[in-house]
Amino acid sequence: xxxxxxxxxxxxxxxxSRQRLLLAGLAGLVAVVSLLAMSLGATGIPLxxxxxxxxxxxxxxxxxxxILLQVRLPRLCLGLLVGAALAVSGALMQGLFRNPLADxxxxxxxxxxxxxxxxxxxxxxxxxxxxIGPLPFGALPIGAFVGGLLTTxxxxxxxxxxxxxxxxxxxxxxxxxxxxxxxxxGFFSYLSDDRQLRDLSFWSLGSLSGATWVKVATVxxxxxxxxxASPFLARGLNALSLGEAEAFHLxxxxxxxxxxxxxxxxxxxxASVASAGMIGFVGIVVxxxxxxxxxxDHRFLLPASALLGGALLIGADTVARTVAAxxxxxxxxxxxxxxxxxxxxxxxxxQGGFDL
Amino acid sequence: xxxxxxxxxVSYLSGERRLIDxxxxxxxxxxxxxxxxxxxxxxxxxxxxxxxxxxxxxxTVTLKGRPIxxxxxxxxxxxxAVMPQASDLNFPFTAFEVASLGAxxxxxxxxxxxxxxxxxxxxxxxxxxxxxxxxxxTLSGGERQRVHFAxxxxxxxxxxxxxxxxVLLLDEPIASLDLKHQLALLHRARHLAESGLAVVAVLHDxxxxxxxxxDLVLLHDGRCVAAGPPAAVLTAARLTEVFGVTLIxxxxxxxxxxxxxxxxxxxxx
Numbered sequence: 001x002x003x004x005x006x007x008x009x010x011x012x013x014x015x016x017s018r019q020r021l022l023l024a025g026l027a028g029l030v031a032v033v034s035l036l037a038m039s040l041g042a043t044g045i046p047l048x049x050x051x052x053x054x055x056x057x058x059x060x061x062x063x064x065x066x067i068l069l070q071v072r073l074p075r076l077c078l079g080l081l082v083g084a085a086l087a088v089s090g091a092l093m094q095g096l097f098r099n100p101l102a103d104x105x106x107x108x109x110x111x112x113x114x115x116x117x118x119x120x121x122x123x124x125x126x127x128x129x130x131x132i133g134p135l136p137f138g139a140l141p142i143g144a145f146v147g148g149l150l151t152t153x154x155x156x157x158x159x160x161x162x163x164x165x166x167x168x169x170x171x172x173x174x175x176x177x178x179x180x181x182x183x184x185x186g187f188f189s190y191l192s193d194d195r196q197l198r199d200l201s202f203w204s205l206g207s208l209s210g211a212t213w214v215k216v217a218t219v220x221x222x223x224x225x226x227x228x229a230s231p232f233l234a235r236g237l238n239a240l241s242l243g244e245a246e247a248f249h250l251x252x253x254x255x256x257x258x259x260x261x262x263x264x265x266x267x268x269x270x271a272s273v274a275s276a277g278m279i280g281f282v283g284i285v286v287x288x289x290x291x292x293x294x295x296x297d298h299r300f301l302l303p304a305s306a307l308l309g310g311a312l313l314i315g316a317d318t319v320a321r322t323v324a325a326x327x328x329x330x331x332x333x334x335x336x337x338x339x340x341x342x343x344x345x346x347x348x349x350x351q352g353g354f355d356l
Numbered sequence: 357x358x359x360x361x362x363x364x365x366v367s368y369l370s371g372e373r374r375l376i377d378x379x380x381x382x383x384x385x386x387x388x389x390x391x392x393x394x395x396x397x398x399x400x401x402x403x404x405x406x407x408x409x410x411x412x413x414x415x416t417v418t419l420k421g422r423p424i425x426x427x428x429x430x431x432x433x434x435x436x437a438v439m440p441q442a443s444d445l446n447f448p449f450t451a452f453e454v455a456s457l458g459a460x461x462x463x464x465x466x467x468x469x470x471x472x473x474x475x476x477x478x479x480x481x482x483x484x485x486x487x488x489x490x491x492x493x494t495l496s497g498g499e500r501q502r503v504h505f506a507x508x509x510x511x512x513x514x515x516x517x518x519x520x521x522x523v524l525l526l527d528e529p530i531a532s533l534d535l536k537h538q539l540a541l542l543h544r545a546r547h548l549a550e551s552g553l554a555v556v557a558v559l560h561d562x563x564x565x566x567x568x569x570x571d572l573v574l575l576h577d578g579r580c581v582a583a584g585p586p587a588a589v590l591t592a593a594r595l596t597e598v599f600g601v602t603l604i605x606x607x608x609x610x611x612x613x614x615x616x617x618x619x620x621x622x623x624x625x
Binding site: 015235238239 | 404407409428429430431432433434436437438440443445446447448449450453454457458460461462511
């Protein structure tokens with residue numbers, strides 16, 4: 001068959017096998033970083049004892065088991081979920097907007113979610129608590145989800161004309177949304193009391209420090225289905241990268257794929273903002289590094305983003321916990337410190353300017 | 357041969373302007389139909405109507421007797437493939453990956469390896485196998501256009517595992533190509549028509565259109581001015597009226613260019 005005339009062996013083998021290898025490597029990375037995150041901290045716990053506690057072997061140190069199972073393990077789980085959610089929602093948004101610069105943090109979706117969460121804290125206390133008593137625990141994630149959904153939809157409506165999404169409009173609209181959300185957040189902090197103020201600054205800086213099993217149990221049912229559903233959009237997003245008309249020609253139900261992507265992004269961003277505040281740049285750095293390593297095929301990119309996003313956030317959180325121990329840096333500061341220069345480098349690397 | 361794709365009284369409006377004005381068109385299986393006309397005549401819009409991408413304001417487009425807009429996209433993709441004028445990519449897909457997009461999710465009973473072979477063969481047929489592993493974004497305009505032709509060929513091939521009667525729509529497929537590849541692509545399109553497909557292309561080069569097309573459709577201001585065999589459509593009076601140029605009858609197509617069969621597939625060393 002003449003088809004095999006393509007040089008360099010089986011035509012799909014290069015990227016295909018590298019992608020499989022990378023996925024396996026990333027799974028290994030998640031395991032290693034997770035063990036390190038369990039072991040390191042204000043109280044160092046040797047890896048052997050971490051493994052012993054996790055496998056249920058009886059230990060003499062009851063305190064260690066308590067730290068590991070009630071403090072570090074829920075924090076680890078939350079970090080994996082949030083990191084995966086942020087990275088995958090970044091990859092989904094980039095596929096949806098057909099542009100590697102889209103990111104829930106950059107275009108104001110996280111800000112919209114945080115604003116809705118803040119509104120739930122401040123206004124909820126003022127308006128709802130006198131009537132219905134303490135807010136149910138799910139109120140925050142739901143508020144943040146609605147905020148993320150509205151912002152993503154608003155962004156899409158503003159940036160899309162006649163089926164074409166203008167990336168310039170999207171980024172600028174994102175700046176406007178972010179500024180508006182920031183202003184309203186400022187107004188809320190002016191209104192709020194000391195406790196609410198502490199909560200609010202937590203949203204804007206981002207942190208995993210409040211991790212509990214209850215939080216994990218609230219976030220997991222939102223993020224896990226989202227992570228499992230995202231690969232089903234992979235073929236649609238691949239085709240969409242050629243353009244909406246081309247994707248339709250290739251048999252992709254374009255409106256359906258777009259609606260699903262927006263919904264999944266809103267769920268992921270809402271859940272992660274509600275549980276860990278605004279953590280920026282994970283959604284842009286992770287998919288970009290993976291595209292450089294093994295190409296933009298979303299069938300690979302989405303699961304790989306989940307793994308690397310989880311590993312990156314856990315690693316960053318471990319640094320945030322240990323670098324100034326026993327104090328903690330907000331993790332959002334750390335991801336911004338890595339992510340913002342990376343983003344600038346991305347802009348500079350593009351020769352011949354940016355075609356918006 | 358039978359009509360497979362039909363437009364009946366089709367109009368399309370953009371604001372107040374009629375981009376397409378009550379066009380009737382019958383595309384038959386096994387024939388190569390070429391749409392010609394000056395800039396802004398509505399050629400691309402007509403193609404977008406014919407492929408089901410946009411809905412006509414008036415009239416109907418039917419594919420195999422069914423209103424094309426009622427066919428689900430997934431099924432439609434087995435029946436017709438479309439090569440757009442130009443499409444840019446913001447992600448670093450390789451040429452092979454772009455061609456593979458044509459074969460993914462199309463067809464039934466195809467193994468992964470079958471799809472790989474389909475994409476590889478399509479790249480070969482479009483004469484871009486040598487750039488298969490290069491980043492699409494770094495390719496020249498002509499190479500990109502041929503990669504998209506490969507993608508369309510892959511889609512047709514994969515779709516043939518389900519549907520025999522297929523339609524291929526090409527929007528200015530040779531705009532960026534050098535002469536050799538222009539002839540090669542048109543020859544490939546002709547060959548597909550001869551094998552039973554209905555092929556519709558928008559072309560600017562009247563001589564190539566006359567030399568390769570079975571039927572020409574001449575559009576002017578959104579209306580179909582003439583349709584039929586090249587010699588009947590391309591009269592001197594009509595060319596003056598539509599294109600605003602006066603041509604010497606001796607030089608009228610189809611005489612000057614003849615597509616020799618052997619130019620079709622230049623062997624690659």
